[in-house]
Amino acid sequence: MNSFGENLKKYRLALGLSQKEFGERIGLKQTTIANYENNVRFPKGDNLKKLAFLLNMSIDGLLIRHELNTTTGIDEILYEASQRKFIKALFDWDEYSALEIIKQLEKNTSNKLFIYEKVIRKSLYDIGELWSLGRLSVIQEHYATQVCQKAVTLLSHAIVLSSDGATSAICMTVNPEEHNLGVLIICEALRSIHIKAYYIGSKVPLTQLIDALIRYKINYLVLSISMKEHIDSLTNFITILRHERALDTLKIIIGGRAFDENSQLALSCGADIYAKDSFDLLEQLSLLKRSTS
Numbered sequence: 158m159n160s161f162g163e164n165l166k167k168y169r170l171a172l173g174l175s176q177k178e179f180g181e182r183i184g185l186k187q188t189t190i191a192n193y194e195n196n197v198r199f200p201k202g203d204n205l206k207k208l209a210f211l212l213n214m215s216i217d218g219l220l221i222r223h224e225l226n227t228t229t230g231i232d233e234i235l236y237e238a239s240q241r242k243f244i245k246a247l248f249d250w251d252e253y254s255a256l257e258i259i260k261q262l263e264k265n266t267s268n269k270l271f272i273y274e275k276v277i278r279k280s281l282y283d284i285g286e287l288w289s290l291g292r293l294s295v296i297q298e299h300y301a302t303q304v305c306q307k308a309v310t311l312l313s314h315a316i317v318l319s320s321d322g323a324t325s326a327i328c329m330t331v332n333p334e335e336h337n338l339g340v341l342i343i344c345e346a347l348r349s350i351h352i353k354a355y356y357i358g359s360k361v362p363l364t365q366l367i368d369a370l371i372r373y374k375i376n377y378l379v380l381s382i383s384m385k386e387h388i389d390s391l392t393n394f395i396t397i398l399r400h401e402r403a404l405d406t407l408k409i410i411i412g413g414r415a416f417d418e419n420s421q422l423a424l425s426c427g428a429d430i431y432a433k434d435s436f437d438l439l440e441q442l443s444l445l446k447r448s449t450s
């Protein structure tokens with residue numbers, strides 16, 4: 158087996174980074190990286206765990222002597238490396254390894270939203286890019302997408318739907334939008350802050366939705382669209398809901414890739430809140446909570 162130093166060097170070179178650049182990204186000096194690579198110093202604590210995972214080595218193999226200051230930015234490298242491994246597993250039709258990577262990450266990170274945003278979402282965007290360049294078949298794209306969906310679901314067990322949550326939400330896409338993984342992630346993000354959030358996917362009949370919103374006294378309707386072509390449908394949809402007097406207190410939250418290039422457009426659709434991703438949404442909701450309490 159290669160030594161820790163050799164593995165670290167191999168990994169750094171694979172990323173195309175100098176010792177200085179690699180060190181900067183994990184909050185360490187170039188000399189420290191040089192010392193690691195020469196097996197003069199060794200990491201410990203959380204950093205040891207993360208580096209072990211990053212380098213595909215067991216902690217036992219790394220558990221040796223010497224001190225290391227705490228690092229910043231190491232998570233970034235961890236996500237980047239995991240995302241590369243994850244997407245490779247998807248391209249290799251290796252669902253087992255892909256899901257293992259997610260499980261390992263879950264053990265090594267405190268905030269699951271990073272896994273959604275930096276690994277799963279990033280992989281889906283890369284897949285879309287390759288597909289649009291004709292470098293990925295539709296079959297490959299569909300397979301990779303369903304594994305990503307499993308990965309999202311796999312993580313959701315850790316976020317328990319709190320039965321006593323005072324606030325509730327229904328999360329879905331607006332017809333004819335079929336891209337629904339983004340709003341599934343948003344649903345999980347809401348559950349992580351104890352909002353009772355229900356994901357109902359796509360192609361939802363409007364009258365049944367209105368019934369459910371009223372019957373279950375839902376506080377937030379969370380809508381997503383990915384394609385700009387669907388913005389008019391979203392606006393019409395919101396207009397219809399706004400005419401329902403029984404839904405006067407319903408807050409409508411929107412988001413999705415359709416607004417990436419023009420977030421101003423989102424505000425003209427008639428929604429109460431627009432957010433660009435799960436972090437942005439949680440931040441806005443927390444500001445809102447603070448301002449109303």
Ligand code: B12
Nearest residue numbers: 281285289334335336337338339381411412413414432434
């Ligand atoms: C997987 C996929 C599909 C799957 C969807 C499966 C599913 N269950 O979702 C299928 C095969 C069904 C599909 C179909 C189509 N697709 Co498609 N698809 C994708 C792909 C590869 C990934 C989408 C995805 O899951 N992204 C990952 C999620 C997590 O990201 P996200 O949706 O952006 O969500 C994040 C944020 O935007 C935000 N967010 C999202 N919603 C909300 C909501 C709220 C309230 C908030 C606060 C935030 C928020 O937070 C999320 C988490 O970070 C994209 C590539 C891409 N770049 O996205 C193409 C892509 C979106 N598809 C595209 C196209 C063209 C199509 C089709 C027209 C193809 C066809 N000819 O049939 C159809 C259209 C179907 C339809 N009517 O909607 C184009 C869209 C181009 C455009 N016009 O905008 C893309 C960009 C591919 C490309 N590069 O050209 N697709």
